[in-house]
Amino acid sequence: MKSILLKRYKLRLFAVIKSFRKPLPWIAIYSLLFAEVAGQVPKACDYEISGIIFDLTSKQPLPFAAVQIKGTNIGTVADEAGTFSIKDLCENEFDLIFSHVGFKKLTHHHDPHHALSKVFLAPENLTLESVIVEGEVVVGDLHSNTVEELSGREFEKNQSESLGDLAANISGVSVLKTGQNIAKPIIHGLHSNRVLIINGGVRHEFQNWGTEHAPEIDPSLAENISVIKGAATVRFGPDALGGVLLINPPKMEIASPLHGEIGLIGKSNGRAGEGSFKLQKGYRKLAFLASGSLTKQGDLKAPDYALTNTGKSEKSIALGTKFHGSHFDMTAFYSRFDQELGILRGSVTGNLNDLATAIGASIPENTADFSYDINNPRQTVTHDLFKLTGELHKENQSFLIQYGFQINQRREFDVRRGTNNQLPAIDLELFTHSLEAEWNHPAWNDWQGSIGIQTVYQDNNNLPGTNTIPFIPNYNNSRLGIYFIESKVFNENTIEWGVRYDYQTFSIRGRAANNDLFTNDLTYQNFSATIGLKKEIKDGHVIRTNLGSAWRPPNVSEIYSFGRHQSAFEYGLWRYEINEANDVTAGRVLTEEDREIPSEVGIKWVSSYEINQQKWQADLTGYVNFIQNYLYTKPAGITQNIRGAFPFFIYDQTNALLAGIDFSSSFQHHEKFTSSFKASLLWAKDVGNDENFVGLPPINLGYLLNYSPQNFGIFLNNHIDLDLSYTFEQFQVPRVIGVDEILAAKENDISLFENNDEVFDFLPPPGGYFLMDISWSFKVKNIPGLGGSIQIHNLLNQSYRNYTDRLRYFADDVGRNLILSVKYQF
Structure with missing residues (x-):
């Protein structure tokens, strides 16, 4: 198929060159040629997408959830372990719809550059939304880091507290206070300049040197918080001793x-x-x-x-x-x-x-x-x-x-x-x-x-x-x-x-x-x-x-x-x-x-x-x-x-x-x-x-x-x-x-x-x-x-x-x- 198309377009190319009587830049010509040929060649339908579906509250696999590619009749149902796979796809970028009785429906735009690893569906009674984790969960680029997360219903329940009080719900984290309103997190006995706060991917910079200075972040606008308990200086820079x-x-x-x-x-x-x-x-x-x-x-x-x-x-x-x-x-x-x-x-x-x-x-x-x-x-x-x-x-x-x-x-x-x-x-x-x-x-x-x-x-x-x-x-x-x-x-x-x-x-x-x-x-x-x-x-x-x-x-x-x-x-x-x-x-x-x-x-x-x-x-x-x-x-x-x-x-x-x-x-x-x-x-x-x-x-x-x-x-x-x-x-x-x-x-x-x-x-x-x-x-x-x-x-x-x-x-x-x-x- 490809050889027939290529021969046809080479003949057309020679005719175009002859009519102009001027040589066109060969690189540009072949670029246009092969782009057109590629557009005519049927795409290989060998793309596969797979992942695991979890309950956002219990973090346990959610069996028999439905997965469908939006706008098509292509889909599947997860097995009893929450695992799903859709094979032989011709496109590698599309919208996925995840649904399960008693859980919030989730629509997710997928592309081949973000591996779909874990899907967390939120129960209907939870105010937090369902979320997608693309790729393996690696916080701070290190698999060996000890990381704990506050999310789901426990995060939602305490979301109106200050950031310091909220983080104290995680094991190993306590709170340093100056009175009743000013609170900052303590990780393994260290606080202030020895605990880095990364807000949405940006290192939070404030007057972090006093016990009277709480981080100026509203946790009610966050989705969840995570704590890295190791000395994570390599990824995030100096100060992360705690x-x-x-x-x-x-x-x-x-x-x-x-x-x-x-x-x-x-x-x-x-x-x-x-x-x-x-x-x-x-x-x-x-x-x-x-x-x-x-x-x-x-x-x-x-x-x-x-x-x-x-x-x-x-x-x-x-x-x-x-x-x-x-x-x-x-x-x-x-x-x-x-x-x-x-x-x-x-x-x-x-x-x-x-x-x-x-x-x-x-x-x-x-x-x-x-x-x-x-x-x-x-x-x-x-x-x-x-x-x-x-x-x-x-x-x-x-x-x-x-x-x-x-x-x-x-x-x-x-x-x-x-x-x-x-x-x-x-x-x-x-x-x-x-x-x-x-x-x-x-x-x-x-x-x-x-x-x-x-x-x-x-x-x-x-x-x-x-x-x-x-x-x-x-x-x-x-x-x-x-x-x-x-x-x-x-x-x-x-x-x-x-x-x-x-x-x-x-x-x-x-x-x-x-x-x-x-x-x-x-x-x-x-x-x-x-x-x-x-x-x-x-x-x-x-x-x-x-x-x-x-x-x-x-x-x-x-x-x-x-x-x-x-x-x-x-x-x-x-x-x-x-x-x-x-x-x-x-x-x-x-x-x-x-x-x-x-x-x-x-x-x-x-x-x-x-x-x-x-x-x-x-x-x-x-x-x-x-x-x-x-x-x-x-x-x-x-x-x-x-x-x-x-x-x-x-x-x-x-x-x-x-x-x-x-x-x-x-x-x-x-x-x-x-x-x-x-x-x-x-x-x-x-x-x-x-x-x-x-x-x-x-x-x-x-x-x-x-x-x-x-x-x-x-x-x-x-x-x-x-x-x-x-x-x-x-x-x-x-x-x-x-x-x-x-x-x-x-x-x-x-x-x-x-x-x-x-x-x-x-x-x-x-x-x-x-x-x-x-x-x-x-x-x-x-x-x-x-x-x-x-x-x-x-x-x-x-x-x-x-x-x-x-x-x-x-x-x-x-x-x-x-x-x-x-x-x-x-």
């Missing part, structure tokens, strides 16, 4: 009908109201996404008293579009998060005697009646993110390039005198440009992997008008990183390795306490590497082990922080000195010659054993993390000035060893009963000084029992959860020196630290506590798409304080909270 938190937004699907959801939430504690929406539409080549949310909350309440000035106001919006070509995809995304948070008024005192009374008081100072007003101390933050991504697909390889631009604006207001009370004490603006490129190359001798380059440029400035010495100086930050990651599969095992080099510079401009100008240029560079193994022992049993190095240059705040920062004073390593009597003095600005500050360098080994059976899933993870030159804050005393009396903290550096165990499991006792258990244990030590650190997460145990009756009156697909947790009293604690003891020593001119400079805390750790939550989620009969839930957090109205909360010195955590939510999907 791990990586991945925020995954909803996927924009090509060729999908207009759909979306509207949600309303009311909370009794804080008398809060929240509203959100999401809209999505996909065409043949284009897809669009729009979502937003609004939150208003008043003063929260502990079991026995109000928590004055703990209101919050939040607004967020996200817009996205995707273009899909035969070999090229382009995505544009924009989001904005606007937040105002009140900080407990009782954390600010006027003099030393008031401070002594306030710390450990049964009721915080300045407690007042409920109000929606947000007064000082407070903070306002806005975060804008723009992302543009292009991905080129070729046979057995792909190339990705991504540009990100972020603006983070932070203003912190303290309780001040006169007209200064209206001015921010800290007013920072951070601009971040990032550009990265990655080549997923074809297999080389059975090795598959990627080569990438990443660049970041930051400009951080104090805006004028605060009438204060800047807490941190202005600076510019530049970083360049190059990495290689390779993996090879043999038998049932996968071995992999990765290496990375980073070069980073800081250009710093600031003012000392006497207003003198100081400048400095700092340079840091280092290699990081990882090696790992994934081994499948038998069906459903997997071992993952990974050994990785990571590093982190000191943050500008750890070097230069100076003065009051919301509820405390802090001094960086170059902003204080210690005299012979071990008293701290803050005045002049030090340099490298006075005190060297090397980079943190960590070695982390993580191993996990996973079991995935039809009715039982379990994961046991152990880890050891040694960090050289570990930077941390520790209490150093109390101080007083015209803005009040406060505890103050200083930065120090030592060698740290952290080790622990995470365990999680779930078991289906009956078709209507399922239970799950999780536990986390962390042990940490300052091995340089043989001391304990302040603020380590204590041992935590959690148990959840789920009862899922099918119908209950007018309610369908019911789920009733009883969630129990117990947090132990922290036993790894330093000595205690109370404020009363410090004041008495000052009055009698006694130095408490001259002969003993061991780390201390102002209060002993709070006692262990038991919490009980209960929830009921449902779908309304005869109203498709309408569902809701009723939850009660802290059902027993337990009074407790969390050891990882900086404001535990002043108040209890929140009491009982009734949460009502309604969602309508269309």
